[in-house]
Amino acid sequence: MGVSLFFIVLIIFPAMSQSLFWNLFAKKLTGEASSEELLELENLIRQNPGIVYHAEHVQHILQVNPSQDAYESELAFEMHLNKLKENGITFPELETALSSSAIDQPTPYSKSKRKWFIPVAVLTVLLIAAFIWNQAPEKTKPVDERNYGEVSTKPGSKTKLVLPDSTVVWLNAGSKLTYSDNFGITNRNTTLTGEAFFDVKKGTIPFIIHANAVHIKVMGTAFNVKAYPNEKTTETSLLRGRVEITFDKRPGEKWILKPNEKLILNNDPEKLETTSIDKKSEPVYVMGNITRTLDSTILETSWVENKLIFQDESFADIAKKMERWYGVNITFKDETVANYHLYGSFTTETINEALDALKTTGSKFTYKIEGQNITIAK
Amino acid sequence: MIPASLLNKLIYRIAFDDDAIAYKELFLLYHKPLVNFSSTITKSKESAEEVVSDVFLKLWNTRGTLSRVENFHLYIYIITKNLSINRLQKDKKDQAFSLDDAVVEIKNIYPNADEKMITAEMLRRLHDAIEQLPPKCRLIFKLIKEDGLKHKEVAELLQLSLKTVENQMTIALKKIADSIQFNLTRSILN
Numbered sequence: 001m002g003v004s005l006f007f008i009v010l011i012i013f014p015a016m017s018q019s020l021f022w023n024l025f026a027k028k029l030t031g032e033a034s035s036e037e038l039l040e041l042e043n044l045i046r047q048n049p050g051i052v053y054h055a056e057h058v059q060h061i062l063q064v065n066p067s068q069d070a071y072e073s074e075l076a077f078e079m080h081l082n083k084l085k086e087n088g089i090t091f092p093e094l095e096t097a098l099s100s101s102a103i104d105q106p107t108p109y110s111k112s113k114r115k116w117f118i119p120v121a122v123l124t125v126l127l128i129a130a131f132i133w134n135q136a137p138e139k140t141k142p143v144d145e146r147n148y149g150e151v152s153t154k155p156g157s158k159t160k161l162v163l164p165d166s167t168v169v170w171l172n173a174g175s176k177l178t179y180s181d182n183f184g185i186t187n188r189n190t191t192l193t194g195e196a197f198f199d200v201k202k203g204t205i206p207f208i209i210h211a212n213a214v215h216i217k218v219m220g221t222a223f224n225v226k227a228y229p230n231e232k233t234t235e236t237s238l239l240r241g242r243v244e245i246t247f248d249k250r251p252g253e254k255w256i257l258k259p260n261e262k263l264i265l266n267n268d269p270e271k272l273e274t275t276s277i278d279k280k281s282e283p284v285y286v287m288g289n290i291t292r293t294l295d296s297t298i299l300e301t302s303w304v305e306n307k308l309i310f311q312d313e314s315f316a317d318i319a320k321k322m323e324r325w326y327g328v329n330i331t332f333k334d335e336t337v338a339n340y341h342l343y344g345s346f347t348t349e350t351i352n353e354a355l356d357a358l359k360t361t362g363s364k365f366t367y368k369i370e371g372q373n374i375t376i377a378k
Numbered sequence: 379m380i381p382a383s384l385l386n387k388l389i390y391r392i393a394f395d396d397d398a399i400a401y402k403e404l405f406l407l408y409h410k411p412l413v414n415f416s417s418t419i420t421k422s423k424e425s426a427e428e429v430v431s432d433v434f435l436k437l438w439n440t441r442g443t444l445s446r447v448e449n450f451h452l453y454i455y456i457i458t459k460n461l462s463i464n465r466l467q468k469d470k471k472d473q474a475f476s477l478d479d480a481v482v483e484i485k486n487i488y489p490n491a492d493e494k495m496i497t498a499e500m501l502r503r504l505h506d507a508i509e510q511l512p513p514k515c516r517l518i519f520k521l522i523k524e525d526g527l528k529h530k531e532v533a534e535l536l537q538l539s540l541k542t543v544e545n546q547m548t549i550a551l552k553k554i555a556d557s558i559q560f561n562l563t564r565s566i567l568n
Contacts, residue, residue: 022551023544030528058555061504062523073409077402080431087435091398240424 017044025055071160071170075199075222078168082201149183152176153194156327158303163190167207170197172303173324174228195226197301200241212267213248223257224301228324237262237300262300315340315363319376326351333377337365379526380407385450392437393444401441405434411525412458418480418517419462425469429461436461452531455521459535477514477536484508484520500558507557511550518543519550 024041027033033041045052081094153159155174162168165184171177175194180187188207199222200207207218211227214234221241227234236245238257245255247265255263303325316338319330328351332338340363351374355367367376388407391400409430416426436457437444447453463475511519521527521535529547533540 018552019548022555023548026522026544026547026551027529030522032528032530054555058551058558061558062554070406073406076409076413076427076430077405079427080405080434083431083435084438089438091401094398094402 017048020044021048021051021055029059075168078162078166078199082166150176150178154327155324163188165203165205165207166201168199172196173327192225192227193229195224195228195303197224198222214265215246215248217244217246218242226300231320232268233264233266235262235264235300239301313342314338315342315365315376318342318358322351322354326354328372328374330374330376333375334365337363337376337378340365380451389444389447389450392441396441401434401438404437408454412454414483414485415455415521415525416458416462416465418482419459419475420465420469421479421481422469425465426462429458429465432461433458449531452527452535455525455527455531455535477517478512480513480517482513482516482520484516484524503557504554507553508550511553515546515550518546522547 021041021044024033024037024044027037028041081091084090149163151159151161151169151171153171153173153175158170158172160168160170161177163179163183165188167188169177172195175192175196177190177192177196179190183189184205186205188203188205190207190209192209192211198207198209198218200218209216209218209225211225212229212234214227214236216223216225216236218241221238221243223236223238223241223243225234225236236243236257238259238261240259243257245257245263245265247253249268257263316332319332319338322328323330342358342363352369355374359365365376365378367374388400388404391397392404412430412433413423413426416429417423420426420429433454437454444450466473466475508516508519518532518536521532522529527535529543530540532538533543536543
């Protein structure tokens with residue numbers, strides 16, 4: 001009964017007073033309403049009490065979300081630092097921890113005299129990197145390209161690194177990036193298994209990534225590469241700039257991506273399945289656009305912002321992502337559960353919270369956690 | 379919104395201590411909103427990124443006078459607007475900027491459907507209502523709601539009368555309220 005009363009109240013609220021109401025309400029929102037205007041607003045509300053509920057609903061719905069795009073701004077700042085350098089401005093205290101500890105100057109910034117610190121710091125970091133991180137076993141590679149640097153992440157952890165040429169790389173869980181000897185000097189070749197987001201520093205030497213049998217050539221851009229060894233496809237998504245992609249299994253072909261485009265290559269074109277019913281086959285390659293969710297988050301790089309987003313994916317595929325993300329093993333006891341199609345978006349901390357959240361989307365399943373192993377059933 | 383106390387502290391450290399870490403923090407706070415705002419004028423994200431970098435270069439070069447700026451939040455938006463218009467003229471051969479041409483992207487006000495307990499359909503109606511606002515109206519709404527500017531600050535920034543800004547905001551709020559109301563009554567009647 002109270003509900004239909006509310007409905008009636010909205011209908012008879014005269015149109016002119018509505019405009020006046022929103023006018024005063026808007027001023028109140030920004031703190032610009034005078035005391036007379038606040039009184040006037042109160043009077044309007046007293047005459048039409050139903051409108052308060054409505055206005056509060058609007059205000060509640062339109063809460064501004066804090067931006068979670070910190071990493072993009074971090075990348076932008078790195079590029080901004082370069083512009084400052086070009087104008088003779090450097091910030092030693094913003095360089096790597098190693099170099100800043102070497103400085104005990106009282107003035108926080110200085111001009112070109114401090115520039116020599118930077119290559120020293122980078123060299124030091126590289127030497128330490130060579131010591132601490134595992135050296136990969138010798139692979140069959142051209143003679144002048146012994147593995148020199150290698151960074152890898154375990155399932156469940158991500159890392160950000162800056163290559164000797166100032167390219168910034170975000171490495172997703174369970175991934176490995178190696179770069180060859182003379183990186184930055186005679187070549188900028190890298191090898192990737194797993195997933196990484198690159199913001200490549202502009203340079204005359206082409207930046208090349210070898211991922212599975214795909215080779216991606218870049219000249220200063222921002223893009224994401226997904227090349228997990230046990231997955232069917234290798235995916236490249238471009239945000240800024242241009243990249244050129246070649247594929248060993250399709251020699252002579254070259255794809256050029258423009259911003260917002262994405263290329264998915266089937267790693268094993270010989271083993272493509274054909275469903276006999278409708279004679280459709282899996283494509284060798286698919287060129288598409290980057291997926292944006294309703295609030296414009298880019299799906300392909302959401303992992304860099306610590307968001308796990310899936311749109312209409314099977315639970316089995318989502319489980320694979322979660323395995324990497326959290327460093328766990330997931331097995332399905334029930335085939336039907338594995339085939340559920342889910343969509344959601346998390347910035348969750350724990351696997352429990354993520355699974356519980358999935359349950360609230362209405363999908364019926366249970367889960368059991370034993371150490372690193374998770375079983376999911378009906 | 380950026381709390382005034384934090385902002386004042388950062389500006390103080392930059393203006394008086396040449397503090398690079400404060401400068402970086404300021405950059406991180408303003409980078410995204412200013413790029414979005416600049417894009418509405420330059421119509422190109424790449425140009426907008428460069429404009430914002432130029433804004434911050436200028437900020438550093440004039441940091442000595444920063445403490446004397448009365449309203450820093452408005453100040454940085456005005457600089458961004460001016461540099462964006464210059465950039466537009468450079469990119470598109472002296473094309474003048476008109477508010478009706480603004481390409482306004484609003485991202486941060488859309489709630490998560492499950493968080494705010496609204497249905498996906500209501501969210502879509504809200505989205506449509508906002509997208510259908512005329513460019514000038516949408517820009518004003520975004521500057522107030524997303525960027526945290528006051529009506530009179532928007533008036534100064536866009537060189538409009540205060541009355542115009544207030545009217546546009548009223549129109550926007552009413553349209554948004556109507557879009558949600560429609561669903562409200564529907565779901566009530568169900």
